[in-house]
Amino acid sequence: MFEWIADPAAWAALITLTAMEIVLGIDNVVFIAVLVSRLPAAQRERARRIGLSLALIFRIALLTILAWLIGLTEPVITILGKALSWRDIILAAGGLFLIYKAVHEIHDEIEQNGTSGGSEGLVGASFSFIIFQIIIIDLVFSIDSIVTAIGMAEDIEIMVLAVIIAVAIMYAASGPVSRFIADHPTTKMLALAFLLLIGVALVADGAGFHIPRGYIYFAMAFAAGVEMINVVVHNKRRRRAALQENGLPDRPA
Structure with missing residues (x-):
């Protein structure tokens, strides 16, 4: 069962597969982070824990049915001359869900309709609905992750x-x-812009137009880097303004 431990090629496969799973998991982390940010602070940790636990459970469960997963890549329907498999359909549906969710959240942020609390009944319903959304996208990302991993390791x-x-x-x-x-x-x-971009990529994958993930993650990393600089500059300006209001020097003499 553990003969692979003495095989250097197996260790190389483990490192490569782990790195790929981490990269593919970035989308999952961002989605969960955006959703739990709408919950009261006391609910966020619980929702995050449930979401990531489900991600692990779904991935391991899918690994136990590899034969079925391999079958998901077989064409099942042809639309406009394009043969689609169940994997294509699932990815496209998941991408459309991400696009809808991102657009809905962006609209909600612009209109300032977001809420962070409320009565216990409303909070409970919100928590349940958010967990339901996490389950849906966990399943989509898990199928994408495991199907992509098939063939990279034999054990x-x-x-x-x-x-x-x-x-x-x-x-x-x-x-x-x-x-x-x-x-x-x-x-x-x-x-949310990242989720919109990821949703478009999933729909494109489902339609047979693969967008290399490297381009997407580079764009995300570059935009995140610029945003980090903006956050640092904003914090420094706010701190300087606070010091000036209190009549304190910007830097110690």
């Missing part, structure tokens, strides 16, 4: 271990990401 143990490591890193990163988005409202709009 199921390597795949399961790579998924566990990747989700553990996702869990560690999701907390700071969620808190940063909650503390800096402007970054939420950037995160």
Whole structure:
């Protein structure tokens, strides 16, 4: 069962697969971070924990039915001369859901209709609905992640271990990401733009037009870097203004 431990090629496959799972998990982390930011502070950690736990469960469950997953890549329907598989249909549907969700959230932010609390009944319903949305997108990202991983490793143990490591890193990163988005409202709009971009990429993949993820993640990293600079500059200006209001020097003499 663990013969692969002594095989250097298996370790190389584990490292490569783990790195790929982490990269593919970025989309999952951003989506969960945006959704939980709409919950009261007391509910966010619980929702984040549930979302990432479901991501792990879905991925491991899908690994146990690899034969079925491989069958998802077989064409099942032809539309306008284009043969589509169940994987294509699932990715396109998930992409459309992401586009709808991102556009809806952007509109809500612009119109200032977002709420962060309310009565217990409303909070409970909101929490349940957010978990439901996380389940949907977890399933879409899990299928994309595992189907992409098939062929990179021969042993199921390597795949399961790579998924566990990747989700553990996702869990560690999701907390700071969620808190940063909650503390800096402007970054939420950037995160929503990321989700819109990812949704378009998923729809394109489902339609057979693959957009290399490297381009998308580079654009996301560049935009995030610019936003980090804006946040630092804004904080410095706010701190300087506070010092001036109190009659204190900007820098110690």
